[in-house]
Amino acid sequence: MKWSDFSKLIKLRLTFLVTFSASISFLIGSKVNGTIEWGSWVKLIIGGFLVTSAANTFNEIIEKDLDKLMRRTCDRPIPAGHMTTGQGLVIGMVMAIFGTYLLGSLNPTAGFLSVFSILLYAFLYTPLKRKSAVAVFVGAIPGALPPLIGYVAAHPKIDEIAxxxxxxxxVWQFPHFWAIAWVLDDDYKLAGFRLLPSGKRDMVSATFAFASTLILLPVSLLPTYYGYGGYYVGGVSLILSLIFMYQGFMLMIKRDIKSAKSLMYGSFLYLPVVQLMFLFDFLGK
Structure with a gap:
């Protein structure tokens, strides 16, 4: 199997972002715990990478026939015929078992949440994408579990910080998802996916996207409000949230793909910067 096929199978860029958020949260949890165990951090990264890769692999197995219909996914290894469904299933199962074992060895709660994340993403969110825009709300749950898993892997308690x-x-996932869904709506419709709130590029969908950026503003300030972060993370979160809100507002006003791309690229920058600032601010306290 070629590396290019494997990277498409596991959705490498998405997997990297997910693993990154879990690793940052692990360091925050380690600070609460009083010490950073770097060996455990490496184990978390490997386990998180494998679990996320497994969930993405199962997703592609289930959607293999639909992936053939979309321009952006037709070259994935299974729909392209570079890999059989059975081969993908074996690879996915090995990654799921080994990844869950690694995370569970750090903390049983982390292992349980990992299994829950795989099941929710692959077997509920995936089929729901063709039935209702509610799929975005369902998908946001496993999408938000990585930082929770990373935190409890270091500090075995689901507390306020977690x-x-x-x-x-x-909350970040809603403008992120809806911006991507707006940009790729034509392609998604070829497979029957319904991810925009109204099912199409209109004022309703744009308003939902903008409203989600409004909600994100106070949520992003919670670390500072509760005293877990200082003015640095608060200031950066405020500035980025205002920019994000502006991008969402422009999508609502213009309702075009260019504005949706701006919001989408803004989401790629927003989350890692806010998480890193939370980490640096928290470590400095």
Whole structure:
């Protein structure tokens, strides 16, 4: 199997972003715990990478026939015929078992949440994408679990900090998802996916996207409000949230693909910067 096929199978860029958020949260949890165990951090990264890769692999197995219909996914290894469904299933199962074992060895809660994340993403969110825009709300749950998993892997307690990390990533996913859905709506419709709130590029969908950026503003300030972060993370979160809100507002006003792309690229920048600032601010306290 070629590396290019494997990277498409596991959705490498998405997997990297997910693993990154879990690793940042692990360091925050380690600070609460009083010490950073770097060996455990490496184990978390490997386990998180494998679990996320497994969930993405199962997703592609289930959607193999639909992937053939879309321009952006038709070259994935299974629909392109570079890999059989059975081969993908074996690879996915090995990654799921080994990844869950690694995370569970750090903390049983982390292992349980990993299994829950795979099941929710692959077997509920995936089929729901063709039935209702509610799929975005369902998908936001497993999408927000990585920082929670990373945190409890270091500090085995779901406390306020854990919930804040979960909440920021949960709310962030709505403008992120809807911006991508707006840009790729023509392609998604070829497979029958319904991810925009109204099912099409209109004022309703744009308003939902803009409203989600409004909600993200106070949520992003929770670390500072509760005293877990200082003015640095608060200031950066405020500035980025205002820019994000502006991008969402422009999508609502213009309702074009260019504005949706701006919001989408803004989402790629927003989350890692806010998480890193939370980490640096928290470590400095």
């Amino acid at each position: 919930l804040i990390l979960f909440g920021i990533q949960f």
